[in-house]
Amino acid sequence: MAKIAVIGAGSWGTALAIVLADNQHSVKLWARRKEQADEINITHTNKRYLPEIELPETIIATDSLGESLEGAETVLLVTPTKAMRDVLPEIASKLTKPVTIVHASKGIEPDTLKRISEVIKEEIPESLRKSIVVLSGPSHAEEVSLRQPTTVTVSSDDQEEAEYVQDLFINQNFRVYTNTDMIGVELGGALKNIIALGAGMSDGLGYGDNAKAALLTRGLAEIARLGTYMGANPLTFAGLSGIGDLVVTCTSVHSRNWRAGNMLGKGQKLDEVLENMGMVVEGVRTTKAAHQLAKQQDVEMPITNVLYDVLFNEKNPKQAVDELMRRGKTDEVEDLTSLFAGRFVLDSSETSESQ
């Protein structure tokens, strides 16, 4: 039995706490608000985020960060990306020994353009961490908390630590793979949210399955293009944290990014959409970050660019689709082959989705 602090009691933190409690680990769940911690401890529910779910009684919630971290061997970070910079120094100030840090959030910081593991490296001193591991993949909290079959990937620069985390989470409902390509795993999870906004928007505009298939396919191409430029192995985008998460987020009503896109496609304004959601829609800030990155790296990301204009420059969603359809002619195979050319030396031993 391991002692694990779960930081963030939203839908995903709570669902992962259930997996860990099912595996008989000692779980302390940090909630921002005292009333929420009380609800979890007294009625064993978290109705705002997972309305239908009865939580294992062994999950102990607290609104004290220090209490949640007491004795923890592993710290699982599941706050929205935008909260990481604020919460990490507080965590560092309360740690008394090195811990395994796992993060399961999906985003890129605008302006710094950093992945979450890079933010963690900056904010938690090396002396307080054994390793940083990312957990990502197609996994809606609503289904995980119902113990429905789910697969995810964990990745770290330290393969032994990735395997340690694989063992913490794996069970008959929650199958965990490893992948040594941390950059690819983090970027796949973050960038798919942009395309999910687009897929929701397309559905909201009344377009059909052809349009959505096009968005997924060409969306994956641009995710892989940026990812490969940033040092990821292109093959990772064919895995769970790539195509797997792209499919689940673009096609499910559970997805907040899809739902937000859908409302935008139906004509609602961004502020109104975000207010109605009441939960984090990571794709909005990630679109801003990816738009900056694409410019900086000179990488072509047409879907991201038109979405950026819809979100931040009041471009009409229908006009955005028209622009995508009128782009210059492209050879598909040539375009995909360019992903590999000179950017990454393919070596199948380097990336293994094992077990």
Ligand SMILES: NC(=O)C1=CN([C@@H]2O[C@H](COP(=O)(O)OP(=O)(O)OC[C@H]3O[C@@H](n4cnc5c(N)ncnc54)[C@H](O)[C@@H]3O)[C@@H](O)[C@H]2O)C=CC1
């Ligand atoms: N919900 C899901 O199915 C999945 C979510 N994720 C990722 O997990 C991360 C968290 O998402 P959810 O749990 O779904 O979000 P959520 O919207 O359900 O909950 C967010 C939680 O973070 C807390 N929070 C908000 N701002 C904060 C701040 N400034 N400081 C500290 N805490 C703050 C809220 O109180 C709430 O407990 C996101 O990066 C998301 O992309 C990843 C996989 C699945």
Ligand SMILES: O=C(CO)COP(=O)(O)O
């Ligand atoms: O990442 C997710 C599923 O894997 C959840 O996506 P949303 O944040 O769009 O709900």
